[in-house]
Amino acid sequence: EDQVTQSPEALRLQEGESSSLNCSYTVSGLRGLFWYRQDPGKGPEFLFTLYSAGEEKEKERLKATLTKKESFLHITAPKPEDSATYLCAVQARRGDYKLSFGAGTTVTVRA
């Protein structure tokens, strides 16, 4: 069974204080690893897809990286508007279409 573990559960940062979120996964053949952002009371918003170890993707202050066992979401010089819950999900190469989600990391950035 696919497993996704995100750490830490919560992260409090000062504005400008860079940090990283971790997503560790166990999957039988990775098709893709997905990062989403979720604001309170809203649905998850797609950020990135990573397909192979060594791949990196960036969007504004966010950068996602992937190894064979984990992914990191780096937040560089965060601003208060980066406060959200960040979700990680994996999809296996086998025939079903299911994404397995982690429980998320809630990031709070103080001005």
Add this chain to the structure above:
Amino acid sequence: NAGVTQTPKFRVLKTGQSMTLLCAQDMNHEYMYWYRQDPGMGLRLIHYSVGEGTTAKGEVPDGYNVSRLKKQNFLLGLESAAPSQTSVYFCASSLDRVVNEQFFGPGTRLTVL
């Protein structure tokens, strides 16, 4: 484009009552999904559909039924609601299996008393 929309946004039911949640997407996506999200847990897949007229069970299907009579709509039904079904329900859609970025609706907050 509205993307993925869900109705209603909030609902309170009594144990044993039934209801249907409606999901609509205007992106011409083939795949649609229903998830539930509970505190401290990841999104869990209830049912999904890989095309009009098809449905399949996900991780936690018991107590729910679904239908996809039109490509753009995916309905989630609760025949006899239970307090354990108190949750936030999200619908999502994706273009196909190869491009599996899922786009989510705003959610329905359901409370079963």
